[in-house]
Amino acid sequence: MSNEKDANDPPTEDPEEPDESGVGTPDPTGNGEDARDDGARAPADDGVDEPDDTGDPASDEEAVADDPTDPDNSDEVWDDGIVVDDGPGPDDAGAGREEATGATSEGVTEANEGGDIDELGSSVEVEGADIDEDPDEDDLLGGLKIDTTAELEIPDRLVDQVIGQEHARDVIIKAAKQRRHVMMIGSPGTGKSMLAKAMSELLPKEELQDVLVYHNPDDGNKPKVRTVPAGKGDQIVDAHREEARKRNQMRSLLMWIIIAVVLGYALIIVGQILVGIIAAGVVYLVFRYLNRGSDAMIPNLLVNNGDTKTAPFRDATGAHAGALLGDVRHDPFQSGGMETPSHDRVEAGAIHKANKGVLFIDEINTLDIRSQQHLMTAIQEGEFSITGQSERSSGAMVQTEPVPTDFVMIAAGNLDAMENMHPALRSRIKGYGYEVYMEDTIEDTPEMRRKYVRFIAQEVAKDGRLPEFSADAIEEVILEAKRRSGRKGHLTLLFRNLGGLVRVAGDIARGEDAELTTREHVLQAKGRSRSIEQQLADDFIERRKDYELQVSDGYVVGRVNGLAVMGEDSGIMLPVMAEVAPSQGPGEVIATGQLKEMAQESVSNVSAIIKKFSDENISEMDIHIQFVQAGQQGVDGDSASITVATAVISALENVGVDQSLAMTGSLSVRGDVLPVGGVTHKIEAAAKAGCTRVIIPQANEQDVMIEDEYKDMIEVIPVSHISEVLDIALEGEAEKDSLVSRLKSITGSALKEGGVSGPSSPSPQ
Numbered sequence: 232m233s234n235e236k237d238a239n240d241p242p243t244e245d246p247e248e249p250d251e252s253g254v255g256t257p258d259p260t261g262n263g264e265d266a267r268d269d270g271a272r273a274p275a276d277d278g279v280d281e282p283d284d285t286g287d288p289a290s291d292e293e294a295v296a297d298d299p300t301d302p303d304n305s306d307e308v309w310d311d312g313i314v315v316d317d318g319p320g321p322d323d324a325g326a327g328r329e330e331a332t333g334a335t336s337e338g339v340t341e342a343n344e345g346g347d348i349d350e351l352g353s354s355v356e357v358e359g360a361d362i363d364e365d366p367d368e369d370d371l372l373g374g375l376k377i378d379t380t381a382e383l384e385i386p387d388r389l390v391d392q393v394i395g396q397e398h399a400r401d402v403i404i405k406a407a408k409q410r411r412h413v414m415m416i417g418s419p420g421t422g423k424s425m426l427a428k429a430m431s432e433l434l435p436k437e438e439l440q441d442v443l444v445y446h447n448p449d450d451g452n453k454p455k456v457r458t459v460p461a462g463k464g465d466q467i468v469d470a471h472r473e474e475a476r477k478r479n480q481m482r483s484l485l486m487w488i489i490i491a492v493v494l495g496y497a498l499i500i501v502g503q504i505l506v507g508i509i510a511a512g513v514v515y516l517v518f519r520y521l522n523r524g525s526d527a528m529i530p531n532l533l534v535n536n537g538d539t540k541t542a543p544f545r546d547a548t549g550a551h552a553g554a555l556l557g558d559v560r561h562d563p564f565q566s567g568g569m570e571t572p573s574h575d576r577v578e579a580g581a582i583h584k585a586n587k588g589v590l591f592i593d594e595i596n597t598l599d600i601r602s603q604q605h606l607m608t609a610i611q612e613g614e615f616s617i618t619g620q621s622e623r624s625s626g627a628m629v630q631t632e633p634v635p636t637d638f639v640m641i642a643a644g645n646l647d648a649m650e651n652m653h654p655a656l657r658s659r660i661k662g663y664g665y666e667v668y669m670e671d672t673i674e675d676t677p678e679m680r681r682k683y684v685r686f687i688a689q690e691v692a693k694d695g696r697l698p699e700f701s702a703d704a705i706e707e708v709i710l711e712a713k714r715r716s717g718r719k720g721h722l723t724l725l726f727r728n729l730g731g732l733v734r735v736a737g738d739i740a741r742g743e744d745a746e747l748t749t750r751e752h753v754l755q756a757k758g759r760s761r762s763i764e765q766q767l768a769d770d771f772i773e774r775r776k777d778y779e780l781q782v783s784d785g786y787v788v789g790r791v792n793g794l795a796v797m798g799e800d801s802g803i804m805l806p807v808m809a810e811v812a813p814s815q816g817p818g819e820v821i822a823t824g825q826l827k828e829m830a831q832e833s834v835s836n837v838s839a840i841i842k843k844f845s846d847e848n849i850s851e852m853d854i855h856i857q858f859v860q861a862g863q864q865g866v867d868g869d870s871a872s873i874t875v876a877t878a879v880i881s882a883l884e885n886v887g888v889d890q891s892l893a894m895t896g897s898l899s900v901r902g903d904v905l906p907v908g909g910v911t912h913k914i915e916a917a918a919k920a921g922c923t924r925v926i927i928p929q930a931n932e933q934d935v936m937i938e939d940e941y942k943d944m945i946e947v948i949p950v951s952h953i954s955e956v957l958d959i960a961l962e963g964e965a966e967k968d969s970l971v972s973r974l975k976s977i978t979g980s981a982l983k984e985g986g987v988s989g990p991s992s993p994s995p996q
């Protein structure tokens with residue numbers, strides 16, 4: 232069969248449509264032989280043909296091009312007589328996977344064989360224990376009847392270990408089937424890379440390829456690239472090595488015979504031993520020179536999937552250009568016989584190693600624009616040549632033939648990542664893939680609690696050294712998952728942090744040589760595994776106490792104890808002070824404390840109420856609002872609105888504010904108190920700072936999950952209108968009553984009785 236391809240034609244098969252054999256190696260010789268179709272090709276006549284000395288990969292191609300689907304073709308015979316193990320064919324593949332992963336799940340094989348992957352979509356229930364189908368609400372184990380985590384079975388497939396994130400899980404399963412790219416946006420530690428890894432397990436392993444780079448005798452700077460089925464690459468390289476060794480042996484033998492003859496002739500016939508030695512030396516050097524190139528003919532196995540148990544998963548997060556796109560090493564000896572052939576200096580990038588698998592890039596916006604552009608080319612073309620990344624290196628002169636890059640990309644990050652990503656790359660994913668937003672919390676149901684129990688079992692198994700968790704320890708972790716969600720009736724999905732708690736608790740138990748990790752260990756772990764923000768926040772509160780900046784008793788005019796959150800899980804008390812002074816020009820509201828955009832806006836909203844409220848001609852006044860010692864990180868969000876309003880009204884009216892009270896709440900321009908985030912942490916911070924009462928928005932009442940130790944220290948007062956805040960916070964009954972009724976008359980709630988409900992402020996400070 233004739234083949235029109237030239238040796239320099241792109242060598243790989245269309246990545247979208249691999250040929251049936253899965254081999255897909257075109258004829259690089261251009262000699263018209265299409266080895267793939269030559270399934271009946273007979274072994275070479277004498278079986279001792281020399282391998283192609285030019286390094287032309289044609290013979291390798293033939294060696295691997297037999298139809299691997301042919302069940303009779305268990306071993307292949309090269310035309311040079313080398314017998315190569317055929318490796319696992321598609322018939323063996325399922326068995327290979329089972330053996331390799333120890334998986335009992337039929338799903339893997341089914342998925343790999345193109346079975347109905349959609350059926351795998353429903354998430355896996357907890358197995359290995361009795362379940363009470365109708366458990367009490369306070370049964371934190373969700374009806375599971377277990378004593379320790381050891382009793383639970385852990386699913387084999389990673390995708391079945393993913394908890395919550397049902398939508399993302401379904402998308403990953405679908406995208407694996409359709410080979411679509413996915414963008415996952417969400418908080419850190421919610422399972423983005425876990426899902427990407429899980430996807431690689433779902434992709435068919437049979438399609439995997441090895442990639443070889445060969446010396447190009449026509450152009451040393453354009454190495455040839457060939458793909459072969461996974462596992463063949465190693466065999467080809469070994470066979471070449473063996474041939475090179477044999478050739479060298481033959482040449483050495485010949486050399487020593489010639490040297491012996493030369494020496495004998497010189498000694499016996501000429502009688503000149505010195506001439507003989509010189510002649511032998513010349514012969515030796517000539518042979519060394521001739522042998523020099525034989526190693527150069529050994530191909531470079533660029534991508535080796537021989538031992539890969541699943542389709543490859545490559546994490547290219549933060550990779551520099553070379554690691555992402557491949558590179559060609561510099562050669563200090565570029566000529567004169569000492570040089571390393573260019574094909575041996577070629578290094579694959581993550582995009583090449585991820586061929587037929589998954590390329591995962593977290594925080595994709597941190598890749599430089601050039602890398603993002605090249606990434607896009609690799610996605611579009613399905614192949615990408617490797618060249619030296621450093622312009623001043625000899626590697627930059629080398630450019631390989633295109634190397635396959637048929638990967639599925641999973642780009643991840645937070646919302647910023649999406650905004651700052653190369654628009655064309657984003658649209659590529661949008662147009663040809665899926666976008667998923669990862670949830671931060673999930674509804675607290677018995678089924679979900681059972682899965683959280685399994686999560687603990689998974690983390691214990693993953694670590695491999697932690698003592699199993701007792702039932703009471705599991706309950707304590709699930710309580711913490713409820714608390715960390717910050718929402719009533721929900722559990723947190725920030726699993727990395729929760730996994731950290733599991734590991735610290737297990738480590739404490741291990742340190743004590745305990746048989747099981749118990750509730751005590753989890754409680755100790757909660758104290759020890761404080762985040763940096765929590766440690767900073769506690770330090771902040773202590774220092775303020777030292778400098779008596781923290782006021783938690785008496786009444787002070789224009790000063791209100793506000794509350795803020797640092798990071799995800801720690802609160803601090805942040806006082807707000809207000810002062811009103813006659814203005815030199817038109818009156819202004821001046822707010823200080825590194826206020827970010829949203830905080831500025833909230834001050835403007837508060838000003839609307841104050842303008843309406845004040846008897847004085849406020850246009851002739853400057854109102855100064857200070858967020859006391861807000862620090863370099865500044866203030867974001869609008870949750871200090873009721874604090875600012877109370878401080879300014881106190882300053883305007885010269886009425887004291889109760890300092891044993893702290894408060895948090897957003898404010899509508901009509902005086903309604905709106906929900907904020909992080910109330911639990913804020914209440915705890917107020918208690919730690921010595922306050923005995925705290926005002927929160929009524930809509931947040933259901934989110935309060937403070938630790939038992941704070942429950943007796945502080946009274947939580949939910950409110951729905953600013954007039955209630957003043958009623959609780961201000962000093963002196965008479966002044967207070969008149970202020971409150973004035974405020975009521977000018978604002979009037981825009982919302983129905985009973986306050987408001989709605990999502991927490993995304994930026995709770």
Ligand SMILES: Nc1ncnc2c1ncn2[C@@H]1O[C@H](COP(=O)(O)OP(=O)(O)OP(=O)(O)O)[C@@H](O)[C@H]1O
Pocket residue numbers: 392393394395396418419420421422423424425426593643686690726727730
């Ligand atoms: N949904 C989940 N179900 C079960 N375990 C999870 C889940 N999410 C995270 N984990 C656990 O937390 C670990 C870290 O998660 P992972 O690295 O996937 O998070 P991520 O979203 O990629 O975070 P980042 O963006 O910071 O890399 C996982 O290895 C796993 O142990």
